[in-house]
Amino acid sequence: MTTVDTEKKTLMNFIGGQWVKSNTDEYEEVPNPATGELLAEVPISTFEDLETAVASAKEAFSTWKKTPVPQRARIMFKYQQLLVDHWDELATIITKENGKNFNEAYGEVQRGIECVEFAAGAPTLMMGQQLPDIATNVESGMYRYPIGVVGGITPFNFPMMVPCWMFPLAIASGNTFILKPSERTPLLANRLAELFQEAGLPDGVFNIVHGAHDIVNGILSHPDIPAVSFVGSQPVAEYVYKTGTSHGKRVQALAGAKNHTIVMPDADMDLTITNVINASFGSAGERCMACAVVVAVGDAADELSKRLVAEADQMTIGNGLDQDVFLGPVIRDSHKKKTHAYIESGIEEGATLLRDGRGDQSPEGGYFVGPTIFDEVTENMKIWKEEIFAPVLSIVRVETLDEAIELTNQSDFANGACLFTDSAKAIRKFREEIDAGMLGVNLGVPAPMAFFPFSGYKKSFYGDLHANGRDGIEFYTRKKMVTARHAF
Numbered sequence: 001m002t003t004v005d006t007e008k009k010t011l012m013n014f015i016g017g018q019w020v021k022s023n024t025d026e027y028e029e030v031p032n033p034a035t036g037e038l039l040a041e042v043p044i045s046t047f048e049d050l051e052t053a054v055a056s057a058k059e060a061f062s063t064w065k066k067t068p069v070p071q072r073a074r075i076m077f078k079y080q081q082l083l084v085d086h087w088d089e090l091a092t093i094i095t096k097e098n099g100k101n102f103n104e105a106y107g108e109v110q111r112g113i114e115c116v117e118f119a120a121g122a123p124t125l126m127m128g129q130q131l132p133d134i135a136t137n138v139e140s141g142m143y144r145y146p147i148g149v150v151g152g153i154t155p156f157n158f159p160m161m162v163p164c165w166m167f168p169l170a171i172a173s174g175n176t177f178i179l180k181p182s183e184r185t186p187l188l189a190n191r192l193a194e195l196f197q198e199a200g201l202p203d204g205v206f207n208i209v210h211g212a213h214d215i216v217n218g219i220l221s222h223p224d225i226p227a228v229s230f231v232g233s234q235p236v237a238e239y240v241y242k243t244g245t246s247h248g249k250r251v252q253a254l255a256g257a258k259n260h261t262i263v264m265p266d267a268d269m270d271l272t273i274t275n276v277i278n279a280s281f282g283s284a285g286e287r288c289m290a291c292a293v294v295v296a297v298g299d300a301a302d303e304l305s306k307r308l309v310a311e312a313d314q315m316t317i318g319n320g321l322d323q324d325v326f327l328g329p330v331i332r333d334s335h336k337k338k339t340h341a342y343i344e345s346g347i348e349e350g351a352t353l354l355r356d357g358r359g360d361q362s363p364e365g366g367y368f369v370g371p372t373i374f375d376e377v378t379e380n381m382k383i384w385k386e387e388i389f390a391p392v393l394s395i396v397r398v399e400t401l402d403e404a405i406e407l408t409n410q411s412d413f414a415n416g417a418c419l420f421t422d423s424a425k426a427i428r429k430f431r432e433e434i435d436a437g438m439l440g441v442n443l444g445v446p447a448p449m450a451f452f453p454f455s456g457y458k459k460s461f462y463g464d465l466h467a468n469g470r471d472g473i474e475f476y477t478r479k480k481m482v483t484a485r486h487a488f
C-alpha cells in the first residue's frame, strides 16, 4: 500500500514501516488553499491507531538505541542526499498544501535539509565527558543515551522545516519517533517518511499518525512516551506543556509570536523596505518569525509608511506555483474570515488603514488576503496585542529608541525582534535591552540555523530546552554519570 489510497486520496498512517489505514471513520478534507481543489482526505486517527504506533516504536527502540551511532549517522547522510535529489518535488508539495510561493517552499526544504545535516553529526553530538582523576584511582564520566519513544506535534505553516527540527535529531540520537503532523498540511510528512525508509531507516523508528486533538491528548498521556516536542499556537502550546509535564514528561512547546521591527531614522531605507515587505507578507504572514509590527522611530515613519504601501500595491497575488507570484493564500477560508475580523477591529479601535487587502483576490479562487497595512497603531489595540498570523502589518510611531524598546518589551510574546540602523550604539542597546529570543540586525527574518537553538521565551515558548542546536541534543538524551574506583 502506498502513502495515499489513490481512489479517495485518503492519507495513510505510517506505522512499523508499513502504510496502514486508520481505523477511524472521521476524515477531514485537505484543500489547496490557492484554488480550493481537494488534494487529499486526512484521517482523524483514533487512540487505537496511536497505541499501535507506540507499540511499534517501543519495540524498534530496543534495537535502534543499540545501533552504533556512526551507523545511525550514515542513514542520515543517505537521507540528506535523497532530500536533495527530491528538492523540487518536496517544494511543490509544500506550495500545494500550504500556499506559500515556490521560492519560499524551496527555502523551507533547505531549512529542513540543514536539520538532517546537523543530525548527521550525531557521533560528535552524542559524546560525553570524562575526568580520569576525580580522586586517587577514581574516575568519573558522563555518558549520553536516548530516552525512548518521542512524540512530535507540528503546525501547518512549515510542513517540512518544523518536523525536521524534531525527528532527525531525535532519531539520530537513538530515539524512535511518532509524528502527528498538522491536519491542515499533512501531505509532505508522508513523503518525508517514504524517503527516510528508502535511506535505510529500520521499521518502526519513524512513525506517522495523522489526526487532531485526540492524538495530541493520546501522546500527552501515553506512559510509553517520555518526551514531547510541540510547535503551534500559544494557547495549545501552554496546554500541551502543562498537560505533558503533569504526566511526568519532558516537554518543549514552541508557541506564537508578535515580532517587532524597530526602524531608526538612520536606517538604509531600500534595505529596510525590501526586508520588511518580505518579513511581513512573505508566506502570507504565516511565519512565527514574521514581522507583525514596525516601530518607526522619529523621521523614519513617513517615508516608511509611504514606501511600504507603494511596494504592497505592486505585489503579485496568486497560486504560489505560478512564476513571479509573491503572495499566496492564507491557509483556510476560516482563517481569512478571522483576519478580516482583525482588520475590522483595527478600524474600530482607531488605527489608520493605509492599505486594505480584503478586496484582493486571485482568479483561481482560494483564500486570499492582500497585503494590509495599518498606521498609528497603539498598544491598547487588539491588532497590536494579538498574533494575527496573516499579511497584516501594524506601524507604531515613537520618538526614540528607548520608547521603541519599551513598547516592544510590553508584548506578551518574545520570539523575534529586528532593528534597522547604521548605529553601533543602537545595535548594542537593542541586543542588551530587548526582550526576545532571536534578534536580527538589518535583516528581516532572523531564524537561526539548525546548529543553534530556536530561542523564544515569554508566551512564545514553554519549557527549558529549545529546538535544535545543543539544546536539541540535550532534550532528546539523558545522561548517566559513572564514578569508578580502580583499586589496582
Ligand code: NAD
Binding pocket: 153, 154, 155, 156, 157, 158, 162, 180, 181, 182, 183, 211, 212, 213, 216, 217, 231, 232, 233, 234, 236, 237, 254, 255, 256, 257, 287, 288, 387, 389, 415, 454, 456, 460
Ligand atoms: P495550532 O496550535 O492550531 O496547531 C498545532 C498542532 O496542535 C496541530 O498539530 C494541531 O492538530 C494541534 N492542535 C490544535 N488545537 C489543539 C487542541 N485544542 N488540542 C490539542 N491539539 C491541538 O497551530 P497552527 O495554526 O497549526 O500553527 C500556527 C501557530 O504556530 C502560530 O501561532 C505560530 O506562531 C506557531 N508557530 C510557532 C513557531 C515557533 O517556533 N515558535 C514555529 C512555527 C509556528
